[in-house]
Amino acid sequence: MAGDGKLEDDGHSVPGPGTAGKHPLDMGCLTEILGFHLRMANVAIFQDYQATMAGLSLTPKQFTVLELVGRNPGVVQIDIAELLSMDKATTMALVDRLEARNFLERRTSTIDRRRKDLFLTGEGQTVLQEARDLIAAHEKRFTSRFSAAELDAFIAQLRRIYLSGEGPHGDQEAGNLPERRTRPD
Amino acid sequence: MAGDGKLEDDGHSVPGPGTAGKHPLDMGCLTEILGFHLRMANVAIFQDYQATMAGLSLTPKQFTVLELVGRNPGVVQIDIAELLSMDKATTMALVDRLEARNFLERRTSTIDRRRKDLFLTGEGQTVLQEARDLIAAHEKRFTSRFSAAELDAFIAQLRRIYLSGEGPHGDQEAGNLPERRTRPD
DNA sequence: TATTGTTATACTCTATAACTATA
DNA sequence: TATAGTTATAGAGTATAACAATA
Numbered sequence: 001m002a003g004d005g006k007l008e009d010d011g012h013s014v015p016g017p018g019t020a021g022k023h024p025l026d027m028g029c030l031t032e033i034l035g036f037h038l039r040m041a042n043v044a045i046f047q048d049y050q051a052t053m054a055g056l057s058l059t060p061k062q063f064t065v066l067e068l069v070g071r072n073p074g075v076v077q078i079d080i081a082e083l084l085s086m087d088k089a090t091t092m093a094l095v096d097r098l099e100a101r102n103f104l105e106r107r108t109s110t111i112d113r114r115r116k117d118l119f120l121t122g123e124g125q126t127v128l129q130e131a132r133d134l135i136a137a138h139e140k141r142f143t144s145r146f147s148a149a150e151l152d153a154f155i156a157q158l159r160r161i162y163l164s165g166e167g168p169h170g171d172q173e174a175g176n177l178p179e180r181r182t183r184p185d
Numbered sequence: 186m187a188g189d190g191k192l193e194d195d196g197h198s199v200p201g202p203g204t205a206g207k208h209p210l211d212m213g214c215l216t217e218i219l220g221f222h223l224r225m226a227n228v229a230i231f232q233d234y235q236a237t238m239a240g241l242s243l244t245p246k247q248f249t250v251l252e253l254v255g256r257n258p259g260v261v262q263i264d265i266a267e268l269l270s271m272d273k274a275t276t277m278a279l280v281d282r283l284e285a286r287n288f289l290e291r292r293t294s295t296i297d298r299r300r301k302d303l304f305l306t307g308e309g310q311t312v313l314q315e316a317r318d319l320i321a322a323h324e325k326r327f328t329s330r331f332s333a334a335e336l337d338a339f340i341a342q343l344r345r346i347y348l349s350g351e352g353p354h355g356d357q358e359a360g361n362l363p364e365r366r367t368r369p370d
Numbered sequence: 371t372a373t374t375g376t377t378a379t380a381c382t383c384t385a386t387a388a389c390t391a392t393a
Numbered sequence: 394t395a396t397a398g399t400t401a402t403a404g405a406g407t408a409t410a411a412c413a414a415t416a
Contacts, residue, residue, distance in 0.1 A: 025264065026253075026257050027253070027256070028253070028255065029252060029317060029320075032324075034336070034340065035227075035230045035231075035245060035324070035327075036245070036249065037343040037344060038227050040343070041343045041346035042220075042224060042227050043270050043347065044349075059382090060220060060221070061224075067213045068213070068215075071210070071211040071212070072210050075210060076397075078397060083210060085228050085229070086384085087384070087385055087386085089387095093382090093383075109397095112392080114393065114396065114398065115392095115397060115398080132214060139219060142219055142220075142346060143219055145345055151219070154219070154339075154342045155219065157342075159226075160331070161225075161229055162222075162226045162228070162229035262374080262375070263375085272408055272409085273376090274375095274377085274407080275408070277376065277377090278405090278406075278407080279406085291375095297374085297415075299373065301374080
């Protein structure tokens with residue numbers, strides 16, 4: 001029903017997320033744009049996450065990296081970067097912050113001395129477990145809106161978006177992007 | 186199946202999104218965190234969006250604002266801010282950029298002279314329609330992975346995440362967040 | 371007194387490019 | 394020649410705080 005190619009007028013009107021539709025705006029084609037809904041959901045979850053994690057000061061991505069290093073001792077930056085679709089310099093900065101807070105450490109690999117194996121410190125392990133506990137409660141506030149089957153289907157659909165070989169678009173001949181855009185906001 | 190409260194070891198291992206699992210990492214509890222999958226999907230869509238919109242240099246949020254102003258001539262910043270869960274200063278900066286590119290203009294409201302009504306310029310209307318066309322093609326690369334029924338269900342689930350009164354968590358007694366975190370990354 | 375817009379400021383995230391060292 | 398990490402730099406996005414104009 002949604003999406004036969006063209007984005008045109010459909011006159012949908014949707015109340016805002018916060019107050020109960022004081023000034024309902026016509027959302028136009030936004031209602032049928034998957035990326036829009038995805039972004040709105042992301043923002044909503046982030047806000048609760050932020051309130052939940054205020055004491056720990058760990059961004060979602062920082063938590064992700066701690067969890068990855070915790071589960072995969074000795075993992076190197078380049079693999080984390082690839083998994084999370086980050087630039088290696090971005091990954092560097094991220095790891096720098098976690099290292100500065102003494103949550104993880106770099107050790108030069110004995111096998112390939114270009115590589116720095118990453119390990120959690122004791123403090124990192126502690127903060128990771130605290131974060132896991134807080135996030136579990138935070139998650140439950142959202143996942144409780146779904147049955148187990150619904151949640152599994154939901155996650156499967158999300159994975160269908162981001163697990164797809166090299167990405168969806170065909171040839172990528174453009175190569176160089178003329179202007180720089182930074183974040184998925 | 187996913188989520189009985191505690192986040193513990195489950196040993197799931199998932200290949201990275203790009204190359205076909207060269208270094209599969211143990212994702213630990215990440216596999217059952219809805220916010221993680223949401224973020225990964227968001228990043229994947231953003232990357233295709235970016236490649237698609239390289240020529241126009243419009244971020245998703247900029248496009249959203251243009252569409253809102255186009256559909257709701259005279260809408261004011263504060264309403265946009267509320268709908269998109271943005272700070273009013275952030276909204277200001279966003280509108281500034283669009284105004285500097287001559288895509289929209291501010292006119293002092295005749296009814297309430299504190300307010301500035303927003304309108305698309307001719308150029309803004311042109312660029313908006315170009316963006317709609319590009320985004321339609323971009324969207325199709327993702328939505329084509331789902332049947333119409335699946336897509337409707339998917340979007341309904343996303344809306345269930347972000348349309349929920351004041352947000353999910355109970356009392357919000359904390360009020361002031363001790364540290365600042367900025368973006369949902 | 372409350373609301374809307376505004377400015378100033380600062381900090382984080384991110385990417386680009388160039389560099390070092392290892393392989 | 395290619396890879397991993399690193400540094401320097403720059404730009405966008407965001408929020409906080411203060412302020413002005415108006416209601």
